[in-house]
Amino acid sequence: MTAKLDDPGAAEALESPLLAASGFSHAFFTRRGGVSAPPWDTLSFAVALGDDPAAVRENQERAARRLGVPAARLYYLSQVHGLAARVLTGDEDRDAVVREVGDVTLSRVAGVACGVRSADCAPVLLADRRSGAVAAVHSGWRGTVLRVVVEAARALRSLAGPGAELVAAIGPHIEACCFEVGEDVAADLAACSSAGGSAVVRVASGARPHVDVRRILRAQLAEVGLDAATVDDVSGCTACDPVRFFSYRRDGQRSGRLLSAIVAGRSVIS
Numbered sequence: 001m002t003a004k005l006d007d008p009g010a011a012e013a014l015e016s017p018l019l020a021a022s023g024f025s026h027a028f029f030t031r032r033g034g035v036s037a038p039p040w041d042t043l044s045f046a047v048a049l050g051d052d053p054a055a056v057r058e059n060q061e062r063a064a065r066r067l068g069v070p071a072a073r074l075y076y077l078s079q080v081h082g083l084a085a086r087v088l089t090g091d092e093d094r095d096a097v098v099r100e101v102g103d104v105t106l107s108r109v110a111g112v113a114c115g116v117r118s119a120d121c122a123p124v125l126l127a128d129r130r131s132g133a134v135a136a137v138h139s140g141w142r143g144t145v146l147r148v149v150v151e152a153a154r155a156l157r158s159l160a161g162p163g164a165e166l167v168a169a170i171g172p173h174i175e176a177c178c179f180e181v182g183e184d185v186a187a188d189l190a191a192c193s194s195a196g197g198s199a200v201v202r203v204a205s206g207a208r209p210h211v212d213v214r215r216i217l218r219a220q221l222a223e224v225g226l227d228a229a230t231v232d233d234v235s236g237c238t239a240c241d242p243v244r245f246f247s248y249r250r251d252g253q254r255s256g257r258l259l260s261a262i263v264a265g266r267s268v269i270s
């Protein structure tokens with residue numbers, strides 16, 4: 001599903017049918033429908049790279065409108081490819097939160113939007129159908145090796161309480177077509193899930209290894225109880241689709257940052 005581009009001021013986003021059917025407002029935003037000037041055109045969410053803060057603020061407003069929350073309740077952190085998780089209640093100042101370091105945002109307060117930013121790294125959105133609690137996870141290759149999505153699922157279960165029924169969606173990232181790595185990184189990625197190295201690392205003769213991060217993330221999620229039916233793929237390769245996505249691999253320091261976010265829902269627990 002895609003927002004209409006002829007709607008002025010609408011941030012374009014991809015959705016997971018599974019998360020939508022579970023009642024969660026969420027979005028894997030593309031780079032379209034914002035106001036940032038080149039090379040951050042147009043829906044970018046990072047000021048540290050040189051983008052105009054006023055443009056990023058307008059982009060935040062548009063993203064929040066798409067999610068159905070006030071912009072002040074749309075949170076994301078300064079990501080460092082680690083495991084730190086931040087639980088949000090909606091009372092925090094978003095401009096303070098964005099200076100905090102971490103790679104997972106969580107909340108069980110209805111109306112709080114948990115986000116992550118990416119430009120090749122995989123965004124993963126998690127939700128508990130029972131409590132309405134949610135998490136957003138930033139899993140680049142380092143985070144994937146550290147199994148950040150496993151830690152996030154555990155943290156979400158802990159926050160959600162007994163009887164959690166988790167669902168997840170893995171968003172656009174640099175896919176196996178473009179994710180060429182060195183032997184050391186390939187070996188680390190081959191060893192960080194139950195998928196098996198031969199299933200996730202592809203080596204054509206004479207070429208460097210290509211790695212399928214989506215398959216690793218699916219295996220890691222399966223290890224914490226999210227079977228195949230509870231995990232959605234929102235596909236797209238950031239590196240080979242410059243029209244829809246930012247890509248650090250493709251554009252380096254001149255790459256903008258995509259946003260993915262999910263809004264905590266109402267608890268069904270009395």
Ligand SMILES: [Zn+2]
Nearest residue numbers: 177178237240
């Ligand atoms: Zn590609």
